[in-house]
Amino acid sequence: MRVGLIGLGLMGYQIGYNLAMRNIDLVVYNRTIEKAEKLSKEVPVRVASSPGDLVSLSDLILLMLADDEAVEDVVFGSDFMKYCREGKTVVNLSTVTPDLNLRLNREVARHGCSFLESPVVGGPSQAKAGRLILMISGDKGVYEKVKGHLAYIGEKHIYLGDIPRASILKLLANSIFIGIATYTAEILALAEAYGLGDHLVDLLKSTKYSPIIELYLSRFKDPDHPKTFTLRNAAKDLTYAEITFNRSRYPAPLVSAAANLLLEASRTDYAEEDYGKIYTYLVKQVLKASGESK
Numbered sequence: 001m002r003v004g005l006i007g008l009g010l011m012g013y014q015i016g017y018n019l020a021m022r023n024i025d026l027v028v029y030n031r032t033i034e035k036a037e038k039l040s041k042e043v044p045v046r047v048a049s050s051p052g053d054l055v056s057l058s059d060l061i062l063l064m065l066a067d068d069e070a071v072e073d074v075v076f077g078s079d080f081m082k083y084c085r086e087g088k089t090v091v092n093l094s095t096v097t098p099d100l101n102l103r104l105n106r107e108v109a110r111h112g113c114s115f116l117e118s119p120v121v122g123g124p125s126q127a128k129a130g131r132l133i134l135m136i137s138g139d140k141g142v143y144e145k146v147k148g149h150l151a152y153i154g155e156k157h158i159y160l161g162d163i164p165r166a167s168i169l170k171l172l173a174n175s176i177f178i179g180i181a182t183y184t185a186e187i188l189a190l191a192e193a194y195g196l197g198d199h200l201v202d203l204l205k206s207t208k209y210s211p212i213i214e215l216y217l218s219r220f221k222d223p224d225h226p227k228t229f230t231l232r233n234a235a236k237d238l239t240y241a242e243i244t245f246n247r248s249r250y251p252a253p254l255v256s257a258a259a260n261l262l263l264e265a266s267r268t269d270y271a272e273e274d275y276g277k278i279y280t281y282l283v284k285q286v287l288k289a290s291g292e293s294k
């Protein structure tokens with residue numbers, strides 16, 4: 001089975017590296033071609049000239065793109081669909097809205113291709129090690145056919161039945177991961193304004209909340225902390241969660257508050273930096289507000 005991978009950002013690049021290192025016959029495509037060329041110098045991969053070129057060369061097509069807009073541009077705004085036909089399977093690993101995965105499922109099926117949604121948990125280092133967690137929805141038979149190959153990306157699979165259950169589980173999980181980080185950043189920034197930042201950290205480290213503070217401290221405060229997940233994508237995930245929850249059972253006001261805050265921060269120069277920069281952004285906001293209130 002030849003595998004095609006579209007999207008070589010922070011995650012896709014490492015997924016591609018890992019698959020090629022496992023001797024998977026791999027073809028890649030990225031909008032910014034230099035990233036594909038860089039990967040092809042590191043590991044044996046073929047570089048496709050367009051999304052359609054990649055689809056025509058692949059049996060299993062993986063998408064690892066930023067957001068709804070990126071997936072729509074690639075799938076509906078290029079030659080992608082022209083080469084989608086029976087026998088091929090498209091798996092969307094990107095975190096997108098449940099509505100978009102439902103639409104992709106319909107449109108891809110109209111062209112005779114199979115479709116699965118499979119958002120992931122884990123960052124670039126888990127991607128490189130083939131240790132991502134995959135949440136998967138779509139036809140069980142299709143999943144059985146490709147699950148051996150998906151296991152190269154990560155062995156833990158949570159199969160959830162109908163689309164878009166996997167998308168919803170991913171948005172619920174990220175509302176916890178990103179929500180806790182955002183809330184913690186806000187309170188730490190406030191503590192700095194009171195001159196109590198170090199004391200709060202010290203206090204928390206002496207309680208059972210110590211793992212939470214340890215989890216985020218270097219991400220927030222170490223200027224050399226590597227970028228593994230952008231502020232733009234964190235804001236996008238919580239915005240998609242907000243839209244999804246608002247439309248269904250309960251409007252989830254805390255998710256909306258975190259989404260709005262991250263969206264504001266992602267309108268600054270921090271957008272393409274690691275999402276830990278939410279702390280630096282909030283420290284500045286708090287200092288500004290304290291200056292204004294004097």
Ligand SMILES: NC(=O)c1ccc[n+]([C@@H]2O[C@H](COP(=O)([O-])OP(=O)(O)OC[C@H]3O[C@@H](n4cnc5c(N)ncnc54)[C@H](OP(=O)(O)O)[C@@H]3O)[C@@H](O)[C@H]2O)c1
Pocket residue numbers: 006007008009010011012030031032033035064065066067069070071073074093094095096120121122123124228229230233237
């Ligand atoms: N990073 C993480 O820790 C993590 C963990 C779990 C899930 N995710 C999810 O996985 C997905 C990828 O994440 P990432 O961190 O790899 O993101 P990223 O570094 O921002 O990479 C985004 C990718 O999408 C492409 N792209 C963006 N807009 C496009 C457009 N309009 N047309 C074509 N291609 C476009 C980019 O191409 P260019 O190179 O040309 O810009 C790049 O390949 C996202 O949905 C994210 O939420 C990320």
